[in-house]
Amino acid sequence: MTSGSATPVLLRGVSKRYGSNVAVDGLDLEVHQSEVFALLGPNGAGKTTTIEMCEGFLKPDSGSVEILGLDPVADNARLRERMGVMLQGGGGYPAARAGEMLRLVAAYSANPLDPDWLMNVLGLTEAARTTYRRLSGGQQQRLALACAVVGRPELVFLDEPTAGMDAHARIVVWDLIDGLRRDGVTIVLTTHQLTEAEQLADRLTIIDHGAAVATGTPAELMQRGAENQLRFSAPPKLDLSLLITALPEDYRAVEVTPGEYLVEGHVDPQVLATVTGWCARLDVLATGMRVEQRSLEDVFLDLTGRELRS
Secondary structure, eight states: OSOOOOOOOEEEEEEETTEEEEEEEEEEEOOTTTEEEEEOOOSSHHHHHHHHHHTTTTSSEEEEETOOOOOOOTHHHHHTTTTEOOOTTTTTTTTTTTTHHHHHHHHHHSSOHHHHHHHHHOOOOGGGTTTTGGSSSHHHHHHHHHHHTTTOOOOOEEEOOOOOTOOOHHHHHHHHHHHHHTOOOOOHHHHOOOOHHHHOOSSSEEETTTTEEEEOOOHHHHHHHTTTTTEEOOSSSOHHHHHHHHTTTTHHHHHHEEEEEEEEOOOOHHHHHHHHHHHHTTTTTOOOEEEEEOOOHHHHHHHSOOOOOO
């Protein structure tokens, strides 16, 4: 492997076993430059094992893992200066003060961010002299995030970056992650908050039983299985016969509740024009016209049959 790879994270056919338990099963994964990539899956799906192989803490039993063009195990020392890692649970020194800990991590970098600025951005300034063990769970998470990014890494792995945070702190962290992306940093995160994945991720992969079951943008995944339904509101009890005649023969149009209409079939611009033309002939105005879209939670449950939980 050589450095300078255009693909920051590349996994091909990666498997990892613990005895008879297959944690990761022939996983392919590709993360693009300067994107936020979310790895989702139910408890025990293989997310943590996958991330730990990317970080160089575990070696795969088979397949290849390439991080920034390097082997994360054999070339770990070379990767450390280019990669930031936010461990689940923080990983801080219990007796160290928050400010001292961040400045220590910054000292290992040739061109770190200003620790005081970063503490201020993450709302930790008032806790700078507080020992790690006395920080709240949310403060520990924010300090762990600060330690992961203070060295200006090219690639950051964030494990549950907003766990234990209140709504305000979560938004602050989201803004920081978005800023890192704009600066060209590639970010791989795991999260148990589907709203967070929808808001932050450019692309995501859902894994179950160690294998990828879906990959795409949040919008792409939420549209799958719902692209054949067009819903709109109009005056109740309209004559649908003309609409049904105008649509292709395998389409269906019904009034599901008074004033709420559903057209089933592949929805494309021509179908939209047909529906609006029918409304014009009846001299009525259709409102709330939408191609039905599912939530990311709907997609997740359909694919895994399980809730996303810690």
